Amino acid sequence: xxxxxxxxxxxxxxxxxxxxxxxxxxxxxxxxxxxxxxxxxxxxxxxxxxxxxxxxxxxx
Numbered sequence: 471x472x473x474x475x476x477x478x479x480x481x482x483x484x485x486x487x488x489x490x491x492x493x494x495x496x497x498x499x500x501x502x503x504x505x506x507x508x509x510x511x512x513x514x515x516x517x518x519x520x521x522x523x524x525x526x527x528x529x530x
Contacts (some may be wrong), residue, residue, distance in 0.1 A: 472487075473488050482500075483499055484500075486498075486499060486504075489529065
């Protein structure tokens with residue numbers, strides 16, 4: 471999977487592209503949405519680590 475980000479300084483927006491053989495997605499995100507996405511990803515990573523440490527692990 472290839473994920474790219476580009477900052478569009480003029481509008482203070484972020485262009486995000488996700489490219490996979492079966493998927494091609496393109497998003498224009500405000501700084502606020504980009505930060506929400508970052509926080510959500512960090513929360514998932516932390517929670518999945520806690521589950522692994524408990525021996526419960528998640529599959530997916």
